[in-house]
């Protein structure tokens with residue numbers, strides 16, 4: 773029997789009208805029926821990572837975030853490019869998920885990354901930095917395809933539909949590869965039918 777696949781998605785932008793959140797909604801719409809993609813909300817309200825909070829007063833929202841990511845089969849991140857890198861919102865979220873040391877919920881977790889930006893390079897530099905950081909968290913990162921959504925303001929139609937057919941195919945391939953990787957890590961019964 774095919775298991776329901778649970779993916780949590782992190783948008784690197786909390787902006788109303790964010791093209792990265794829109795990209796995640798668009799991928800969620802394309803997903804097979806047995807794949808649930810939940811876009812995490814409220815990440816911009818998390819405190820900055822602090823070892824003092826970690827050891828003495830761990831906020832309840834961090835406990836809930838860690839539990840949610842721990843329970844998920846995989847993680848999908850879409851980030852804008854800010855000053856040639858990924859955003860502080862993504863970094864802070866990853867820092868919280870990477871601790872406690874050696875017990876962070878991102879260790880061994882299947883992760884796929886993508887991103888949208890207004891510029892022509894479409895988050896190439898942001899995703900390269902993010903890949904390096906996910907090496908640090910010992911996550912299992914999907915290598916291909918690399919999907920860079922440039923000129924993001926022109927890419928979406930009504931109802932978050934991704935307009936470009938070849939881009940849509942690449943996003944679907946990225947999602948398929950994430951599901952395959954999650955099946956390798958978590959057990960083959962979850963493979964999409």
Ligand SMILES: Cc1cc2nc3c(=O)[nH]c(=O)nc-3n(C[C@H](O)[C@H](O)[C@H](O)COP(=O)(O)O)c2cc1C
Pocket residue numbers: 784785786787789790791792793852853854855856857888889890891892893894895924
């Ligand atoms: C602080 C800041 C830095 C930015 N730096 C870059 C950049 O280095 N490269 C780029 O392509 N776009 C850059 N942009 C433009 C973003 O790609 C654009 O604002 C994008 O739409 C943000 O994603 P969102 O729509 O999900 O909020 C920058 C925007 C901001 C606010």
